[in-house]
Amino acid sequence: MEKEKSVIIFSREYPPNLVGGTAVVACSTARGLRKLGYHVTVVTSQNKDVVINEDGVDIISIGQDIYQQNTGMSDSNIKYHMRVLAFLKDRVKISPDIVLVPDLFSYPEAYLFAKKN
Numbered sequence: 001m002e003k004e005k006s007v008i009i010f011s012r013e014y015p016p017n018l019v020g021g022t023a024v025v026a027c028s029t030a031r032g033l034r035k036l037g038y039h040v041t042v043v044t045s046q047n048k049d050v051v052i053n054e055d056g057v058d059i060i061s062i063g064q065d066i067y068q069q070n071t072g073m074s075d076s077n078i079k080y081h082m083r084v085l086a087f088l089k090d091r092v093k094i095s096p097d098i099v100l101v102p103d104l105f106s107y108p109e110a111y112l113f114a115k116k117n
Contacts, residue, residue, distance in 0.1 A: 006039040007098040008113070010106035014044035014059065025102045030057045041092060043084065043106070051091060062087050084109040 011026035013019050030040045034056045046061035053059070062084050088109075099114040101107050 004037065004039045005098070006041070006094045006096045007033050007100060008041045008043065008092070008094070008096040008110075009100045009102065010043045010110040010113075011101075011103040012045045012105050013103060014042055014061075017044070017046060022103045029100060029102065031055065038098075039094065041094065041096070043088065043109075049087070060088065060091055081108040081112075085112055088113060 009026055009030055011022055013023035014026050014030075015023055017023060026042060026044070030042050034040045039058075040056070041058040041060065043060045043062070046063065048061070048063040050061040050063075051059070052061075062080075084106075092113075095117045096114075099110055101110045
């Protein structure tokens, strides 16, 4: 039997946080890949730390309101990216075949995660 392909999507926006197009793209991509038979994990930001499965998609929400912070490479943003990596270390047991980043804000942790896995 063939191993199920896996994908991890890094996006600070994902439903129910519908701030803009990023959430729509991340959600549509996750659902579409799931329908194609991929194991899909989404890493996103919400108000609290939550790990759930919704419609076959694993959703890992890191408790951080990213819109309350300054944008750019401020200390608080760097701490957020490092917190995401630390949170994932104990919760993601897959080595994904694909890493997607529809939200460039999530690029640092996506890059470091992909490099390690």
